[in-house]
Amino acid sequence: MADILLQLNNISVVYSDVIQVLKGVSLSVTRGHIVSLLGSNGAGKTTTLKAISGLLKPENGEVTDGNIIYAGVNIQNQAPEFITRKGIIQVLEGRQPFKYLTIEENLRVGTATRPGKPYKEDLEMVYRYFPALVKRRKALAGYCSGGELQMLVIGRALMAHPQLLMLDEPSLGLAPLVVQEIFHIIKKINEEHGTTIVLVEQNANMALQVAHYGYVMENGKIVMEGTSGELSDNPDVKEFYLGMAASGMAKSYKDVKSYRRRKRWL
Amino acid sequence: MDFFLQLLVNGVCVGLLYGISAMGFVMIFKASSVLNFAHGELLALGAFIFLSLVTWGKIPVVAAFLLTLAGCFLLGFVIERFFLRPLIGEKLIFVIMLTVGLAAMFKGLILLIWGGNLHTYPEFLPPSLEMQLGSIYIAPVYSATLVISIVFLILFGLFFKKSSQGIFMRSVADNQKAALSLGVHVRRVFALSWAIAAMVACMSGIVLGIINGVNVHDLSAIGLKVFPVVILGGLDSIGGAIIGGIIIGLLETFTGGYLSPSLRDVVPYIVLVVILMVKPYGLFGLVEIERV
Numbered sequence: 001m002a003d004i005l006l007q008l009n010n011i012s013v014v015y016s017d018v019i020q021v022l023k024g025v026s027l028s029v030t031r032g033h034i035v036s037l038l039g040s041n042g043a044g045k046t047t048t049l050k051a052i053s054g055l056l057k058p059e060n061g062e063v064t065d066g067n068i069i070y071a072g073v074n075i076q077n078q079a080p081e082f083i084t085r086k087g088i089i090q091v092l093e094g095r096q097p098f099k100y101l102t103i104e105e106n107l108r109v110g111t112a113t114r115p116g117k118p119y120k121e122d123l124e125m126v127y128r129y130f131p132a133l134v135k136r137r138k139a140l141a142g143y144c145s146g147g148e149l150q151m152l153v154i155g156r157a158l159m160a161h162p163q164l165l166m167l168d169e170p171s172l173g174l175a176p177l178v179v180q181e182i183f184h185i186i187k188k189i190n191e192e193h194g195t196t197i198v199l200v201e202q203n204a205n206m207a208l209q210v211a212h213y214g215y216v217m218e219n220g221k222i223v224m225e226g227t228s229g230e231l232s233d234n235p236d237v238k239e240f241y242l243g244m245a246a247s248g249m250a251k252s253y254k255d256v257k258s259y260r261r262r263k264r265w266l
Numbered sequence: 267m268d269f270f271l272q273l274l275v276n277g278v279c280v281g282l283l284y285g286i287s288a289m290g291f292v293m294i295f296k297a298s299s300v301l302n303f304a305h306g307e308l309l310a311l312g313a314f315i316f317l318s319l320v321t322w323g324k325i326p327v328v329a330a331f332l333l334t335l336a337g338c339f340l341l342g343f344v345i346e347r348f349f350l351r352p353l354i355g356e357k358l359i360f361v362i363m364l365t366v367g368l369a370a371m372f373k374g375l376i377l378l379i380w381g382g383n384l385h386t387y388p389e390f391l392p393p394s395l396e397m398q399l400g401s402i403y404i405a406p407v408y409s410a411t412l413v414i415s416i417v418f419l420i421l422f423g424l425f426f427k428k429s430s431q432g433i434f435m436r437s438v439a440d441n442q443k444a445a446l447s448l449g450v451h452v453r454r455v456f457a458l459s460w461a462i463a464a465m466v467a468c469m470s471g472i473v474l475g476i477i478n479g480v481n482v483h484d485l486s487a488i489g490l491k492v493f494p495v496v497i498l499g500g501l502d503s504i505g506g507a508i509i510g511g512i513i514i515g516l517l518e519t520f521t522g523g524y525l526s527p528s529l530r531d532v533v534p535y536i537v538l539v540v541i542l543m544v545k546p547y548g549l550f551g552l553v554e555i556e557r558v
Binding site for chain 2: 053055058080081084085089090091092096097098099100101105106108109110111112113115116153156157160
């Protein structure tokens, strides 16, 4: 039996007491693996991450049912200060830098979970992963490019020595070459530090290349799961996520089965 | 000309004091978007606590000064913990009204304990602080103000630029959600900004008490001067608060000296309105960084 780091058991999330976003999501993350979470917009991927990291609360959301077990401890509905100190760090969607802080100051905020400890070596480590940041260290983050910012926010999270790193769409709005570089580094972090990574992505192709295991979400539910190999071979994933027509034939709406499947996906 | 220079020096000294006191106000606003209407009362409270320690407690001046600062720092924590924290997540207007209530409460408390009369501190500044630069005479209290202000400015500069806690505070002001996601203790940052704000308010209360005498109504009115100062400087700029403070201090002393002492409280507000017509975000209001 593999070593499970994080386990979600049938969780429901409700915003503002009325809007139900997650309807019984269960998933498990093996220690040391990269697990990707795929799905279209509004499927509930980001909400799942926020439920884990405790960031639902400031948005008036709540886990109303089920439980989240991290390293043997129940963490649902805990404060983010508590959860981050347990070693779970979420990198928010859309690169949220501290615009009026320099790159280096941004990275220092990453040490908030262990204040007062030396951080110089960690800075060196981040600069080793992201050499592009070194020459910008004194620049205000607000004036850096999208690729630099994505590297910055991942580096900032690494400063916290996370056990579980959750990345929310790191490829959003980046040039294909930059995306490739970032995924390469994500894989490297996973291999060198043994950091467990949960990866939320729209770019299923890239995500399945680096991930060990994957889940597909739709309308607040998990609809499919499997190893990356199984998922990339699945005809539905192939057609609707990887953009390939089923078994190489031209797509046609006459194909009723395909039509029904599409309805389920979109 | 001598008169002009004399007013200039006095104006800069008082202005620095306004600026530092306004800095506390700006810190609370930046961290939590709350306008603290009790700022003037905190300032008065500091002056009165110092008064009691010096005249009734007979504590040496330097010790009393540090003790007051420490006391106000704690008071800031207490205010945040007991009055503001229960309101986190409520509408901002409730929190702001709460500070109005706090102002009334503190004023009542001061009137109850010390009464509404004008008190004065005993003479304690050493005459050696007196300075004579050519024909300009700088009274001990003004040179003391200058020294204290500059020390505070340097300390704050170092705190915000170098210390981790200072950087965490700036990160919360910058992007609260991202700060939360990295485990910054946001509530602790709010508490700390109230503590520091209370401390600098008390400090300026004490110095203003030395200059003008200690009276609740006067001091709390001076506290309200943070409004023209911060609006002039831009509500969210700490450096702007200092420069806004100096401008208001200069305007005041020049009107008092050249026009009429009774106008000195009015002219700063008139100039404020004129400046705001030209620059609606204040002189140093945050210019949104936009990536192109």
